[in-house]
Amino acid sequence: MPLSPEQQSEIDAQRAETRPTRRVVSEGMEGHLYTAYPVLDHGFVRVVDYMGDDAAITQAARVSYGKGTKSVQNDEGLIRYLMRHWHSTPFEMCEVKLHVKLPVFVARQWIRHRTANVNEYSARYSILDREFYIPAPEHLAAQSVVNNQGRGEALEGEEAERVLRYLRDDAMRAYDHYEEMIGQDGQQGLARELARMNLPANIYTQWYWKVDLHNLLHFLRLRADAHAQYEIRVYAEELCKIVADWVPFAYKAFEDYRMGGATLSSGALDCVRRMIKGEEVTQENSGMSKGEWREFEAALKG
Incomplete structure (x- = not known):
């Protein structure tokens, strides 16, 4: 299970506390604070803290003295303009701090986004829990x-059963040896920083991940995409729900211009203009490679 009863009790106590503040708050994000949303079999995502809202983006863009709001329509229009024209700095005015529990191999993909502040659970000082990601049968796929x-x-049938058995047995055997190496009666025990190297990449780790909205949206554009690996995509999809409540204007613009939009090269744009004029455009007369043409057709067909 993602949370133990003791951990859930600690979170419930945090959620029960309220404090007056002069800070700008996002009502949508307030509802998410401290809640741990389950991901995969033992993982979760939860918001620990945040700064800013949609108005913080427009405030920075206008460099105003107050919240920056002229009207709801003006704020939404400005945010869409900023997103459309790739003006990223105002989006950096919003930040979020997340607590994430995830398999090590997912963490190694995640950490490639080097635009955040990260502090990971240390297996040099602490003993990792006996928790491993084991895929559901429908996610066991061939290359x-x-x-x-x-x-x-x-994978199906006997092959799928064999793979699942290997994953479970190998993980448990590695953890048994990890525990034995750390210490046995009458033995000195291997240092934790060395014993951890025998653990498999599907063991769970945890970290705090603090990132600004601009870089978070870049992460989501790549990792919530249908082509992203399933195990990191489900984390990104959970984060999309949180961001949509936190900064609804910014997230809608992000959906329209980044997730649902398409970037065209000058050659592809020229092909669109020719098509509008009624000209028959094919891969052979487009000036594009076969790969570029396939992507161009996919973008047009949706």
Whole structure:
């Protein structure tokens, strides 16, 4: 389970506390504070703290003395303009601090986004829990035959059962040896910083991850995409729900211009203009490679 009864009790106590503040608050985000949302079999995401809201973005853009709000319509229009024209700095005025529990192999993908402040649970000082990510059977897939970093069809029957058995047995055996190496009666015990190297990449770790909105949206654009690996995508999808409540104007603009939009090269844009004029455009007369043409057709067809 993602949280023990003691951990849930600690979170409940945090949620029960309220304090008066002069800070700008987002009512949508207030509802998410401290709540741990389950992800995968033992993971979770929870908001520990945040700064700013939609008005903080427009305040920074206008460099105003107050909240920066002229009207709701003006604020939404300005945010959409900023997003549309890639003016990123105002979005950096909002920040969020997250507590995330995730498998180590997902953390190693996640950490490639080097635009955040991270503090990870230390296995040099503490003993990791016996918790491993074991995929649900429907997520056990073969290697894709068309994509070197993707999955193909799901494994079935005896093969799927064998793979699941290996994953469970190997993880448990590695943890048994980890515990034995750390200390046994009459033995000195191996240092924790060395014993941890025998643990598999599907063991769970935890960290605090603090990031500004601009870089968080970049993370979501890549990791909430349908082509992202499932195990990190489900974390991104949970974060999308939180961000949509935190900064609804900014998130809607992000959905429209980043997640749902498409970037066209000058050559592709020229092809669109030719099509509008009634000209028949094919891959052969487009000036694009076959790969570019496939992506161009996919963008037009939606």
